[in-house]
Structures are given as C-alpha cells and as structure tokens.
Amino acid sequence: MIVLKWLFLTISPCDAAEPWQLGFQDAATPIMQGIIDLHHDIFFFLILILVFVLWILVRALWHFHYKENAIPQRIVHGTTIEILWTIFPSLILMFIAIPSFALLYSMDEVVVDPAITIKAIGHQWYWTYEYSDYNSSDEQSLTFDSYMIPEEDLELGQLRLLEVDNRVVVPAKTHLRIIVTSADVLHSWAVPSLGVKCDAVPGRLNQISILVQREGVYYGQCSEICGTNHAFMPIVVEAVSRKDYGSWVSNQLIPQTGEA
C-alpha cells in the first residue's frame, strides 16, 4: 500500500503546463513516450560532452595560467588528436541518428483502420470539432465549437487560459485519426501530453494518428500565430472509457434526433 501510494503520488500525471515547469509533461501516448526516450538518449551525450569539455577547459586554465606557464607553446599540428576529434563526434552523431530516425519513421506510420475520425478546424479564435462517423437522421454530423473559458468565468481549480467550454471527448486505448484544417488563417493543433502538434492550414487537410493510453484530461494551446487572440484558443482533450464515450456520443446526438 505504501509502495502504491509512493508510486501514485510521485507519478500523479502532469497533463497541463505548470508554473516553473522544467521537463516534459507526462506522456499519454506511445509517440510522446518515444519523444521523451529520445530526448533522454540525446541528453546522455550532451552531459558526456559538457562534462568532458568543462574538464579540459578547467585543466587547461589550471596548467597554462600565465604565472605557471610563462612561455606559451606554439603547437600547429597534432595528427592523432585531429583524427580522434573527428571520429568521436561522428560516432556520437550516428548513435543519436539511429533512435531519432526510428522514432521519426514510426511517427509517420498511418494507422490503416482507426476506430474514430475527428476533424479539428481552426478559426479565429476558437476550434470546431466534427465527429462525422455518427450522422443523425438529418445527416448533420456531431459538431461543436470549443471556446476558451474567460478568466472571470473560471471555477475554483480550473486552469487559467487553458479551460474550454466544450472538450474533445475521445475513448482511451483506441486508435484515433485527427484531421486538422483551418477555416481562415494558419493555426496549429498542439497537445504536449499526447505528443501532437499539427498545423491547421486553410485549404489543406493534415492527418495525425494517436492512441491515448490512459484516461485523463490533456491540455494544449494553439501553436501558430493567428492574430490578436492566438493565446486564447486552447485545446482540451478528455479521454474516457469506451462506455463513457458511447454515452457521451448518445447524449450529444439525442437533441439532434429529437429535432428531426
């Protein structure tokens, strides 16, 4: 029980930006986990190089201080060391490139048969979401706008500049396809926890595939300058169980079928 509490308390998911945050938000998709792992792989080499260069720098300053070393050497060549400091960086680059390309190509894999397709359409300054897989009797797909909740309307515990009136509800552990476009200017649909950032370009449909691994609420913000309220059109994705998702879809569609 203590172990469970320790694990849970130390890994309470961070799925929104936090003040003074230094690292990534916790991953909720395999893509984001891959990005974090790649960052860790590269950071190993960064630390190695940093410590090595700092050591050499400090030692050079120590050994060749003008009081200790009044007569400077005039070294013009060092074939062995020049070969070494060419080969080692090339090897490091190779070790970085391998996992990097592996992740890049795996991110480009398109899921052939996603369970659900959702369209995210950027406007100035809000998002519209369409769930066209469920057409009600009058052929209107499930569509809604998602506006930021202004600061004066926030309830206690809600996040400033991040909350919206209508969230994108999706089922967890299900392959999703998100098609991103824009109705006016460039926007970008970005949710850090999901490892997603996709430009919304007018006249173009961009596609991304995601698989949310755990239920939760994931926050993001528009990531392409789009005018005066660019900072005030956030994105909130709520991943729920499949059962709850089915109930939500039914509830959304009922008023529409009622009117038909």
Added chain:
Amino acid sequence: MAGHKVGHATLKGPSVVKELVIGLALGLAAGGLWKMHHWNEQRKTRAFYDLLERGEISVVHPEE
C-alpha cells in the same frame, strides 16, 4: 612534435592523454548517472501502467 607532453623550460608539464582519459571517464560517469535516472523513470512509468492495467490504481476520481 610531442603531443603527449607539453614541455616547459623547468617543469614536467601535463600529460594530454591523461587529461583526455580523465575527462572521458568523468563524462561517462556523469552520463551514467543520467542513464540511471532515465531507467528509473522508465521503470516507474512501466510500473504505473502495469498497476493501471491490473486495476490496482485508477486515474478516474470515484463518483460520490
């Protein structure tokens, strides 16, 4: 030219190879510490998802 030792008029001078080896060892040690941190994070994440899968923990607040 002698790349291994830097000569002085009166002193022995530092060994370049020794400094490079020590620097590399320190770099690898520091990198190793980071790797240990990374593996620990991966273990905690794997344990979290295992517990979630088995139903021993939940990320959903129980409804009152």
